[in-house]
Amino acid sequence: MKCxxxxxxxxxxRELVPIMIGGMGVDISTSELALEAARLxxxxxxxxxxxxxxxxxxxxxxFVSEKQKQYKLNIMQVDKSIVQFDLAQVAExxxxxxxxxxxAKRGDxxxxxNCMEKxxxxxxxxxxxxxxxxxxxxxxxxxxxxxxxxxxxxxxxQDHPRFHDAKLGIIVSSVRALQLFLRKNAKVGRLPDYVVxxxxxxxxxxxxxxxxxxxxxxTIVIEIQDFLKKExxxxxxxxxxxxxxxxxxxxxxxxxxxxxxxxxxxxxxxECGIPKKVQQEYFKASEDDIEVNMISPTGYPxxxxxxxxxxxxxxxPNCEAYGYLLDGNGGCAYIDAYNRVVAAxxxxxxxxxxxxxxxxxxxxxxxxxxxxxxxxxLKDTTHRNEDGTYQVLSAEHVFHDYQFSKDNKVALPVIK
Numbered sequence: 001m002k003c004x005x006x007x008x009x010x011x012x013x014r015e016l017v018p019i020m021i022g023g024m025g026v027d028i029s030t031s032e033l034a035l036e037a038a039r040l041x042x043x044x045x046x047x048x049x050x051x052x053x054x055x056x057x058x059x060x061x062x063f064v065s066e067k068q069k070q071y072k073l074n075i076m077q078v079d080k081s082i083v084q085f086d087l088a089q090v091a092e093x094x095x096x097x098x099x100x101x102x103x104a105k106r107g108d109x110x111x112x113x114n115c116m117e118k119x120x121x122x123x124x125x126x127x128x129x130x131x132x133x134x135x136x137x138x139x140x141x142x143x144x145x146x147x148x149x150x151x152x153x154x155x156x157x158q159d160h161p162r163f164h165d166a167k168l169g170i171i172v173s174s175v176r177a178l179q180l181f182l183r184k185n186a187k188v189g190r191l192p193d194y195v196v197x198x199x200x201x202x203x204x205x206x207x208x209x210x211x212x213x214x215x216x217x218x219t220i221v222i223e224i225q226d227f228l229k230k231e232x233x234x235x236x237x238x239x240x241x242x243x244x245x246x247x248x249x250x251x252x253x254x255x256x257x258x259x260x261x262x263x264x265x266x267x268x269x270x271e272c273g274i275p276k277k278v279q280q281e282y283f284k285a286s287e288d289d290i291e292v293n294m295i296s297p298t299g300y301p302x303x304x305x306x307x308x309x310x311x312x313x314x315x316x317p318n319c320e321a322y323g324y325l326l327d328g329n330g331g332c333a334y335i336d337a338y339n340r341v342v343a344a345x346x347x348x349x350x351x352x353x354x355x356x357x358x359x360x361x362x363x364x365x366x367x368x369x370x371x372x373x374x375x376x377x378l379k380d381t382t383h384r385n386e387d388g389t390y391q392v393l394s395a396e397h398v399f400h401d402y403q404f405s406k407d408n409k410v411a412l413p414v415i416k
Contacts, residue, residue, distance in 0.1 A: 004249050005403045009043070009236065009259040011142075011167050011193055016109055017041040018259030019249070019402050020196075020238060021266055021395075023114020023144060024203070024273075024370075025049030026363045027058070029263070031101040032271040036395040038109035040403075043259070045144060046101055047114045048131050050324050051093040052085070053364055059096055063089050064321050071320040078339055080319045081330030085121050087130045094134035102139045110141040112167065117148025118205070118298050122326035129156040136160050142167030144196060147205060147298075149177060151184040158188045169194040171240075173207030173215075175223045182233075194236040196261050197221050201242030203264055203372035205300040212292060212301060217241055218252075225256055244374045246405035262402060264372030265381060269395040275366050276392065281305060282369070283390035287376040295357045297325055297333035308369035310362035314341060314351030322360035334358050381410050391416060 009018040021037045023029050023045030030046070037044030052063035071083050098113060105111055113135045121127040132143060136157065143166060145153050150170060157163050170192050172178045178195060199217025200208050208215055221239050228235055236258030243249050249260040266272055268279050285305050295311060296302040304311075317335045325332050337356035345351060362368040381398075383391045393413050401411045 001406045002250050002254065003404050003406050004246050004253065004260075007250075007253045009238075011110070011236065014110065016043060016259075017403060018253060019043070019399060020259050020261040021045055021399075022203075022240060022261050022263035023047040023112070023146065024263055024267070025114070025116070027054045027273040028267070029114070030271060030273040031097070031104065033266060033269065033273075033395055034101060034111045035104055035106070036271055037399065038105050038111050039107035040396060040399050041107060041109045042399065043110045043112060043142075045112050045114045046097065047116075048094060048097075048135065049114075049116055049119060050322065050360065050364060051097055051131070052089060053322065055093040055096050059100070061093065061096070063093060068321040075320050078335070079330060080122070080317075080323065080326055080332070080335065083122060083319050083323050083326065083330060085123065085127060085323075087123075087126060090121075090127055090130050091134040094131050095138050098135050098138035098140050102141075110167070112142035112144050112169075113140050114144045114146050115153075116146045117150050117153070118300070119147070119324050120327050121324055122328065122330055124328055125152070125156075128153065132157055133160055136162045136166055140166060142169065142193070144169045144171060146171045147300075149180055149184075151180065154185040154188045154190060158190070164190060167193040169196060169238075171196040171198050171207075172224070173198050173200075174220060175227050177207070178224060178227070191233065192235060194238055194258065195224065196238045196240050197224055198261075199239065199241035201373035202240060203267075203303055203375075204370040205296060205298060205302050206292065208301065210292070210294065210301055221252065221257060222255075242373055244377060245408050245410060246402045247408040249402060260402075264374055265378065265398050265402075266395060267371065267375070268378050268382070268390075268393055269398055270392050271395040278366055278369060279392060280389055281307070282371060282375055283379050283382070285371070285376050285378075290371060290373065290375055295355065297337075297356050297359055299333065303371060303373065305369040305371055305375070308367060310357045310368035312352050312354050313357060313362065313367070314338065314353040315358055315361055317358060318361050322364065324360050382413060383415050
């Protein structure tokens with residue numbers, strides 16, 4: 001029986017261990033986690049989600065407080081259209097985080113940045129272009145285009161001197177989405193270097209409707225492989241979502257996939273950005289504790305642990321400080337939901353907003369516990385301590401378990 005280490009991911013002239021750690025947002029996929037993946041010969045992601053907020057925490061910048069001070073007189077206003085990000089600061093935050101990560105890189109692997117189109121920031125085109133170009137400026141190995149169709153993203157980068165040098169990929173959840181992307185980007189004279197196929201068991205936002213359970217990752221992967229073969233396109237296909245063991249990964253590698261993208265098992269790694277107290281909630285979660293709901297203001301279904309503090313929370317929108325999901329007109333579905341509740345309960349001092357959540361604030365505070373479908377299996381990958389908590393793993397242990405395990409086995413860590 002084969003293991004993942006019997007295969008290699010080929011990206012241009014590079015040959016890598018075919019394990020890619022997904023880009024979990026708001027510094028959950030930390031630099032430290034990505035650096036471990038690269039050191040071990042695979043691919044790690046950092047995320048550009050809310051980077052001005054992340055750099056304030058990591059590098060002691062003042063982007064959030066400066067923005068909040070600039071727009072403080074607008075805090076109680078419903079209209080958020082004037083709340084704009086300073087593009088120079090957005091670029092500086094991206095450069096700082098990417099540069100710091102790339103300078104620390106060791107090993108034969110690669111580090112990519114996950115770049116979400118749904119991070120609209122009240123100026124969707126301008127902020128997206130700024131983030132991508134700044135990452136290229138600082139030498140990122142690759143950019144994975146996520147959370148959207150990215151029909152114009154290649155065109156935004158085509159004049160950059162590293163456009164043909166850096167690895168560029170797209171996340172899709174259907175063959176139709178890939179067809180649209182390829183058709184719209186045909187004029188730039190460049191194909192994606194890889195395609196991540198994200199299935200319905202993935203964590204966080206899903207590229208499906210609430211009928212997600214009717215879809216199957218393996219079926220979608222086969223459809224995309226058949227389409228690429230028919231079109232004579234040699235683009236590596238990388239399945240993602242619900243690949244929990246090395247044997248799961250091998251089953252895709254043996255049928256033509258170039259690598260696998262994994263994330264859920266790394267949420268309980270020491271290098272992950274999820275606070276240790278919250279990691280214990282991931283370990284403790286049962287299958288019944290995990291739900292897919294529609295509380296995200298993006299309009300996408302989102303998988304999470306249903307006991308997390310963000311669900312039902314009615315905090316005041318904090319767009320003057322954050323505002324990462326404001327559309328081009330300064331709108332957000334959470335603002336609308338919050339204002340409806342306030343109007344219906346004018347005498348209340350506290351509110352509950354059940355149908356949407358303030359994604360920016362709760363993600364910043366690690367109160368929104370997004371997760372993969374198989375999070376309930378995490379407790380079976382480690383030891384339970386005498387005090388009832390679970391032993392946190394190292395990223396190296398999880399990576400090597402994917403790389404070398406066989407027979408659907410999961411290697412437990414050495415007891416500390």
